[in-house]
Structure formats: structure tokens, C-alpha cells
Amino acid sequence: MKAEIITIGDELLRGEIVDSNKARIAERLLLLDLECRHQVSVLDDPADMRDAFRRAADRSDFVLVSGGLGPTRDDLTTEVLAETFGRKTVLDEKSLAVIEAFFARVGREMSDVNRKQAFFPTDADVLPNPIGTAPGFSIREGRAVFFAMPGVPRELDLMMDEQVLPRIERLLVFSEATVGATVGGSRAAPVGAPVERAERQVVRAVLLRTFGMGESTLEAELLDLAREGDVDLGFRTSFPDNFLRPVARAKTAEEADARIAQVTKAIRTRLGAIVYGEGDETMESVVGRLLAERGLSVATAESCTGGLIAERMTDVPGSSAYFLGGIVAYSNAAKVALLGVSEALLESEGAVSEPVVRAMAEGARARFGSDFGVATSGISGPDGGTKEKPVGLVWIALATAKGTHAESFVFQVDRSRHRSLSAQVALDWIRRSLLGVELVGPSLLRRGGGGSAPGGS
């Protein structure tokens, strides 16, 4: 079974935007064990589009098309797809009513061009778009099933998840008909009609997010698990994290569920607190959940991270329940006036020093009356380093009722990565403290050479 992705739009071929739709579609197809064999992008040009559609119909079983469903004259996907395969376009009254209702709801006037979006090729299966004006559709053409979807990422995501993937899954699972019967079959054949699949397997995948161990160390630690036949273990760096993606295949859903649960457990047992989350969880959402569960609160005192820790914590809805506030103490005067760091200490030790970062974390905890106070002070660069305190040096401190933990690192990465890595260590320390595990990040990070290594060539 081969899948192909076609994205349409002049802006893609001019390099005006980076086309992330392809990656998001491909990632989802993988969950159905569907290999994406070709990815093609074409201009809003009927000849090029036609050529791409014909070729895809010849070589692929599932063709995922994104873009060109909008109301403007440049949006040609529906017309060209219909015309390529000798179909007409017909008005779908139900879709028209939905589009009219959409405009009424958002209080905007519906223009005539939007009517165009209620037209579909004959015998198409309409795919609703609850969050936009462009419905998608699906048509079967010979061996191939085409899915036309909007190019707006969040609309595309929702349509993939709610409409397209379930349809593909149905097509893959039911195998009453043979491929022979569907190839060259009637155009009127419903899109939901079954396609045979020789060795149908059920696939389950999990994304495990890790922080604190370099990619090569991770691979070495999990080598035996990665080599088991029915499980693929993927590794991916997403600075400053490393992601693991075990994919299990089995004959039944029960077997696949059991296998993925087993592998996930084995990885978690092996790595311990290095695994901080699963799926969509972020470090800040995990920290937030743990704080909320325990009824504890946090405040920040940031120098080199400049508000990044606070910004990430408050990015989580409901964070006001546990995030009391923070101080971005960029100047020494602010460290003195707002965090109560002593002037003498700043004078004798410098702003990037253990006693100052401790005083900052404790000052934040005291000023905000929070359970945790976390602080950073470092030299993110590109300038400002000295021999004793090089660019890349950062002191991080976590103050709790039991005392304050502080440690220094030298992260030899650029300014933006330095800030992001420092913030991640600070958040990870709150998490580790809440879980009652050692704040071991430092030694692991050091061993890994300045944090999870960025991706290879």
C-alpha cells in the first residue's frame, strides 16, 4: 500500500513558507502503518496539477492532497481534480447550508465566491470542516483514493484526524473485496468500499519525551529494545529534548495495545525520570500538572532566560492556579531592589555566581510566598564572557522549604539554545523535586556534552 502527498500552492514553490503540512500528514499515516512513498508540490497551475494527479493515480493507493480549496480564483483543486478524471462539479446543498451557517456564526458577510466551496466532483464523499469554510472531499479513481483537504494547518489536522484517518483505516481493515475488483472499478463505487491488504497489521505508536540524556547514550541504553522484531524504536532530537517513538505491530488491536504498553513500560523502567512526558505533554504542562495535583506553587527569578521560564509556565491554560509570578532581573539594580540580593554580594561575586543565583531563587520564593523559587543567571552570549566566566556559563538554583540546590553548567550553544536549555533544566528540577527524585540532570547533561546533541547530518 503506497501513500502519496501532494501539496498545492505558488507560495510553497517560491519558498515563501515552509511546508509543514507534508510532515504532519506523513506522521499520521505512519500510525496506520502506511508508508508515504512520494511527496510532491506543485504550483496553482492546472497543467502541473493534472500531471501530478494522473501520476499519483497510477502509482499510489492513497493520495493526500492539501491546499487549493479556498474561495479565490487561484484555488483550483476541486475543478482540476474533477476535470482530470472526467467528472463534473456539482453543488452540495448541505455543504452550502453549513458554509452559510459558519459565516452567520462568526458575524461575517458571506461573499459569492464562498459558494464555490460547496461544489464537489461528482460521486465525492464530502469531508466536513467544522472550523473553516472549506470542506474537503474524497474520490476514488481506479486503485487510488484521493483525499482533498484545506491547506490551513489546524483545519488540515482536524480533518486528517476526524475524517481521513478513520476512512483510511476502514479501507485497510475490511478486506471482503479484492484489489482486482476495485482497480478500474466504477466511479460510483463508494469511497468507503474495501481494499484488500495482504498482511494487515494493527499499529500502535507512542511518543515518549526525554530530557537529560544525549541521543547516542539513549540509543546505547535501549539497543536491545530497538532490535525486537515486532517493535521499531525511533529516535528524534527536538532540542533540547530527545524523543523516542516505539511503534508496535500485531495482528489484533489487543495484541498491539499490549505490546506497546509493555515496551513503553520497559523504556520507562530503564530510563526512570529521564522520560518526562508522553504525546502532547510538554515539560511545562507536566510541571503544571504535578504542582496542581499537590496544591503547590512556584515563582521565578530570571536573568539570562529573560522571562522564558515564566512565559512557558503561563502558556499552559489554568497556570494561575500554581504560578504566582516572576521577576526578570536583568539589571543588578533590579536584583537588589526586587529580589533582595545584597549589593555587596553582587560586587564581590558577580551576577553570574552561586551565591547570587541562590539569593535570587530564595528572594523569588520569599517575595511571592511560593513553595518553589527557581532562578537563572548566566552568559548566553554572543558577547559578555571572560576567562573565568566564559560565554555559555549558567548558574541555576531551586529554592524549596528544605533548602536550595544550585549548580553551574557551560552550554556551548548559541544564545537562543542557551536560554532554552537553561529554562528546561530549571523546569526539570521543579519536576524532579516534585517527584522526589534526585536533581541528576547536571551530571547526565555534562556527560552528554552540553545537553541533548542537536540532530546529525
Added chain:
Amino acid sequence: MKAEIITIGDELLRGEIVDSNKARIAERLLLLDLECRHQVSVLDDPADMRDAFRRAADRSDFVLVSGGLGPTRDDLTTEVLAETFGRKTVLDEKSLAVIEAFFARVGREMSDVNRKQAFFPTDADVLPNPIGTAPGFSIREGRAVFFAMPGVPRELDLMMDEQVLPRIERLLVFSEATVGATVGGSRAAPVGAPVERAERQVVRAVLLRTFGMGESTLEAELLDLAREGDVDLGFRTSFPDNFLRPVARAKTAEEADARIAQVTKAIRTRLGAIVYGEGDETMESVVGRLLAERGLSVATAESCTGGLIAERMTDVPGSSAYFLGGIVAYSNAAKVALLGVSEALLESEGAVSEPVVRAMAEGARARFGSDFGVATSGISGPDGGTKEKPVGLVWIALATAKGTHAESFVFQVDRSRHRSLSAQVALDWIRRSLLGVELVGPSLLRRGGGGSAPGGS
């Protein structure tokens, strides 16, 4: 003249990474007035690669290939490209010496597999890679010239800029030979041999960043400029901004330079302070430059933006010269204790109110002793709204020596966009205040319907 981009790698088709190489290559080609007509991605699979190479040779003049030049067994570009067009691969001693020197310089041992990277198809023109181990190469095949480049983005960028673009430019400019003479020409023809081009043009483009006016209003304002024959005016939304990209074409570099300067000036005159920057400039880097030039400073008091304004300002290297610090006053207690907002005011007006946001901005200015104090207080959602104060409401204030300006908006966008849009207005007000222009953002933003509209479908 048609260009085609082929990117190679399993990781692209699995959606494990977003392929930004295509956009970066296409953007550069546009500067040579070269239209990128096809973009294709294939697996590390000889049959698929061969198929893509053959097709590209048939339909395109320039084929830009990225990926598959590494040392591993999966890296097949050189072998498959050679084999597709009936060539052998030969060792280039000079490249081998360069690779050996590279490993000596970085102090790593060179393995045997790296020798592979010094092999090229016969009659190839080697493209040096001063920052990596994989040199690129170029071969001519019929009407097409292939450029094979590494997939590592910074290596690719450098090779495009220093090796590939100058070669393409040379091929385009010199027109001693006719297309007829090169089509089907000898394989031994040097890659630098000329290709005819009917109307060679020099292209100049500028990226203008705007904030505060909706995309449709912008288009209407600039309609006449967009329709001039020798200038294309591109529009692109990058929330919360809208970007304009005038592209001018002329017969000589001088003419093109003059034309783009003229168009840029006309747009700036028409739009005034709506244009905030050019090229790589960001709102925070422009604000920072203006503050530094005038020797002025700023401090922040953030509630709903949660540190985002501070984080963005300090993302700019050298920001300690003008950014004194900020307070993330998420809780009411923090607003009272750290910003001096009166408890009675919070009680009677609520945290999201004009008097409170004014007190916050003035409090930040006073506490940090800065020239500007900027504050936000709003309901970013998804929860927390009431009938009087709906989700989306935000108060923004800017305090200066001359007084405090405050205004409210209702931005009906999701949490993350609400924060980003609010922060952008706050930063834009500092900029407008420094430029001595009216803080008109609000009315324009209102007219545009909740800020620059997100991209269409």
C-alpha cells in the same frame, strides 16, 4: 527556464522532520528570477530516486538535489545519480585531501566510510563544503544541470550561496551558445558552459514587515503598486504580522536596484509606521535598536502575556543596554506587593481593567527606574471570561515621562495567539512612542477585525 527541487531521505517521508530545505532553496532561486516548478521528495530508495532523477532531466533546466551525500549506507545520491545517467564514480584526490584535513582540524578520526564522500560521477564539477565532510557536485545531463548538495541546512545554505547560485547565474547570463547546441550535448561538456536565455533579467527583492493593518486592507491600499508590470508585490501573513515582498525585474543591476528602492519608498510613504522593519528585523530588534540609539530604557509588568514581552526583548543580543527587567504579576498579591497596585483598586475594578493596567505600567517604570513601563492584563482563555469581561479582552498600557496611554482590545483568537498579539501591540507602542507617531494600532487593529487576519485557506 524551469527549476526543480528534489529532497532525499526516509525521515522526510515519515514526517519525522519538517523539510525546510525546499523553501530555502526556492527562495534563493527566486532571486535569480528562476521559477521553481516542481518539488519532489523521495525515500533513500534507488528505484524511486532514479525515477525522480529521470523525470527531472526530462522536464527541468536546473535540478537542485539535497540529501543523501553522507557517509552511511543509506546515502545513495552520488551512486544513483551516476548510475541513472550511465556514469561511473571516480575518486577525486583533491576532495579526499580536503576531507582528511577536515577531520584532522576537528580532531576526529576519519573512518573508511568517509572516503566514499570523495567519489563523484565522471565529469562532475565538485562543489566544496568548507563546513562539513560532504562535498557537493554538479553534472550536466541533456538540457538539465543537476546540483547535488548536503541535507544539513547550514551546509546547504553556504553551498547554495557560494557555489550553486553563482554557477546558475553564469549559466543564465552568458548566452554565446544556443539551447539547441546543448540539448543532447556531450556529457563531457563542462557544467559552466552557457545556456541561452531569451530575456535575461536582474531581480531584486525586499521583505517589508508590517503590523497593525489587515491583509485585505493592505492589498487594497497597495493595489496600484501591485499592478505595475516590472514589479510583483507579494503578500504573506505571519501572525500577527503581514509581510510584503516587492520583487523588481530589470535589464541591469543598477536599474533593478533603483526600481526596488523606489517601490520600497512608495510603500513606506503610503503605509507610514505600519511598516516596522525590513529583512531579518523583528519587532523586538527594531524596538531595541531605537532604545539603544536614544539611550532610553524599558521595564515590563506582565499579567496575561506571562513574560513573553520580556522574553522577546531579551532575545536580542545586547538587550541589557536598555532592558532593565520585568515583573510577571500573575497573582493579585504580586500586583500589590511588587508593582504597588492598590488592593482597593483590584477589589473594585478587577485585575483586567484600565486603572489596574495603568498602575502596573507606572509601577514597573517606578520600580525599575526606566524611561518606559509597559503592561498587559487580559483574559487569554480558554476559560476565565465573564459577560462584562469576555475571553479575549486585554488592557495594554504604556507609561512614559509624559503620561500613560491605555486601551483595551478584544482579540478573538486562541490563547497562544492572544498572548502573541498582545505582546506585539505592547512592543509596537514602544516603537511608535520612540518614533513620535500616534499609538494608532488599536483602531487599525479593530478595523482589521482582531488584528492581522490569519492566513487564508
